[in-house]
Amino acid sequence: MNLLAHAHLSGNNNDILLGNFIADAVKGKKKLNYKTEIQQGFALHREIDEFTDNHFLVHRSIARVKPYFSRFSGVVMDIYYDHFLARNWHDYDQRELPVFAAHVYGILTRNVFILPHRTKRLLPFLISQNWLTAYGDFSGLQHVFNGMDRKTGRISGMDKAIDVLKQNYDDLYADFRLFYPELMEYADKQLKLIIEEVNNIK
Numbered sequence: 001m002n003l004l005a006h007a008h009l010s011g012n013n014n015d016i017l018l019g020n021f022i023a024d025a026v027k028g029k030k031k032l033n034y035k036t037e038i039q040q041g042f043a044l045h046r047e048i049d050e051f052t053d054n055h056f057l058v059h060r061s062i063a064r065v066k067p068y069f070s071r072f073s074g075v076v077m078d079i080y081y082d083h084f085l086a087r088n089w090h091d092y093d094q095r096e097l098p099v100f101a102a103h104v105y106g107i108l109t110r111n112v113f114i115l116p117h118r119t120k121r122l123l124p125f126l127i128s129q130n131w132l133t134a135y136g137d138f139s140g141l142q143h144v145f146n147g148m149d150r151k152t153g154r155i156s157g158m159d160k161a162i163d164v165l166k167q168n169y170d171d172l173y174a175d176f177r178l179f180y181p182e183l184m185e186y187a188d189k190q191l192k193l194i195i196e197e198v199n200n201i202k
Helices: 003-008 014-025 026-032 035-051 055-087 097-110 117-128 138-153 159-169 169-201
Strands: none
Touching: 003 014, 003 035, 003 055, 003 097, 014 035, 014 055, 014 097, 026 035, 026 055, 026 117, 035 169, 055 138, 055 169, 097 117, 138 159, 159 169
């Protein structure tokens, strides 16, 4: 899953959300430099990714677009799924998406001094271009894909990702609608186990 989904699946603890959000940018033993709740976010991120990477519905979605994006198909699908989440936000959360996005940006900004370099470098663009809400419309999504295509030296085919999404929209969205409630339930269960494990150690 991508940025919006990871933030959404973090429960009500701001430090866990922060850890979940930045986990990919914190490598190896550097994770131990963060406080317990942020480390819990790292653990939750890992569980979410493992569940997603091994789910047959996600595999089916990736197979639908593999002819267009080859080895970049999984990355594209992460962003497509964030699009479906943003576009249908009220099916999964009672808060307004712009309010939730502002909440996430606030957490990142307040913790800017402990953000990994990769996230710190990304933060101004994330906020100024309002990525978390931009996923919900095609113009914002195109901007994200154009940037990612440039990063890959324009070999990913992501500049055509909106056209591919439109061509396969109903099938991909059907996969997401079945998958995301399962992921929400799994993430909630895993988060409770992660917190319980830490409390038992204490």
